[in-house]
Amino acid sequence: DSDTGQTRPDRGVVTTLVEPRMPTVVAVPNVSEGADRDVIAALRAAIVRPGVKVVNTHSDPDHNRTVFTAIGNPLAMQDAMVDLAGAAMDLIDIRRVQGVHPRIGALDIVPIVALQPQDMAVACELASGIAQRIGDELQIPVFRYGEIASNPARTRPHDFRVGGVDRLAERIGDDLEPDDGPFRVHATAGAVLVGARDPLIALNVWLPDGELDQARAIAARVRESGGGPPGLRALGLYLPHAGAAQVSMNLEDFRRTPPAVAVRAVHREAERLGIVPGATELVGLIPRAALVGTTPTELQLAGFRPGMVLDNYLSDRSL
Numbered sequence: 001d002s003d004t005g006q007t008r009p010d011r012g013v014v015t016t017l018v019e020p021r022m023p024t025v026v027a028v029p030n031v032s033e034g035a036d037r038d039v040i041a042a043l044r045a046a047i048v049r050p051g052v053k054v055v056n057t058h059s060d061p062d063h064n065r066t067v068f069t070a071i072g073n074p075l076a077m078q079d080a081m082v083d084l085a086g087a088a089m090d091l092i093d094i095r096r097v098q099g100v101h102p103r104i105g106a107l108d109i110v111p112i113v114a115l116q117p118q119d120m121a122v123a124c125e126l127a128s129g130i131a132q133r134i135g136d137e138l139q140i141p142v143f144r145y146g147e148i149a150s151n152p153a154r155t156r157p158h159d160f161r162v163g164g165v166d167r168l169a170e171r172i173g174d175d176l177e178p179d180d181g182p183f184r185v186h187a188t189a190g191a192v193l194v195g196a197r198d199p200l201i202a203l204n205v206w207l208p209d210g211e212l213d214q215a216r217a218i219a220a221r222v223r224e225s226g227g228g229p230p231g232l233r234a235l236g237l238y239l240p241h242a243g244a245a246q247v248s249m250n251l252e253d254f255r256r257t258p259p260a261v262a263v264r265a266v267h268r269e270a271e272r273l274g275i276v277p278g279a280t281e282l283v284g285l286i287p288r289a290a291l292v293g294t295t296p297t298e299l300q301l302a303g304f305r306p307g308m309v310l311d312n313y314l315s316d317r318s319l
Helices: 036-045 076-089 117-138 165-173 212-222 261-273
Strands: 026-029 052-060 063-070 107-111 144-147 192-197 202-208 232-239 244-251 280-283
Touching: 026 076, 026 117, 036 052, 036 063, 036 076, 052 076, 063 076, 076 107, 076 117, 107 117, 117 144, 117 192, 165 232, 202 212, 202 261, 212 232, 212 244, 212 261, 244 261
Parallel strands: 107 192, 144 192
Antiparallel strands: 026 063, 026 107, 052 063, 202 244, 202 280, 232 244
């Protein structure tokens, strides 16, 4: 009886049945605004509701991008992501957005993160529901990627972002069809990528004295396609507002390529070019497991604090 939370009536004990808690899910939506604080605040407000919290907001004016990390229950999270898509459609005109980060939409991407392998089924179901609703209710074309990709040859955001929203508009009806929504890009909102994936770690290594061509050369050598560690994606960028170059990286599988390996690879290539690497910037949050065997100090993570560890929020009972 103790296993079920029930007692026998003849014992004269009043029993309270406890409803099982819904699983906690994580979404990391990226929007194409990184400078206007009022717009960013309004977009954040579109996410927050009973059952969903925004636990991290990372904005950058040069990337012109804000990355929200939201946790919550699946039903509330689906509503939150659809409302965020609507708010981004109203507040951001993709035709006027400029920034160094590739993009195809006002709400550019909605990753649903499966923290453990057994979470992937829920992540896929949630991502599929979000994709369908954005397409149907907002009439914004949606392309599914990651574990819900409809085409196994196109599973990464890069497969859709090449050439930006203008090139995407040309490809629709040619070699590319939206999975949800209309067969045209939205006039102001562009398109949205929605997917389910394992945890991804986004890191930027600053090159204070580096140039754009040097950052690109380093990125070309450290990324997986250039012979670097598995699952490491990298871009070399120059950020005018910051006045410095950086190597921007995504680690698709931190268990195969931990952050320490990626950072060391960038440092090694920078030093080979005679460049002194600077601090490492974490975009969003990091799973605690990714820090095993290293420390934030060794990674030169700028401004690191305990609140940047994702696991600290996963047992939040207030959701």
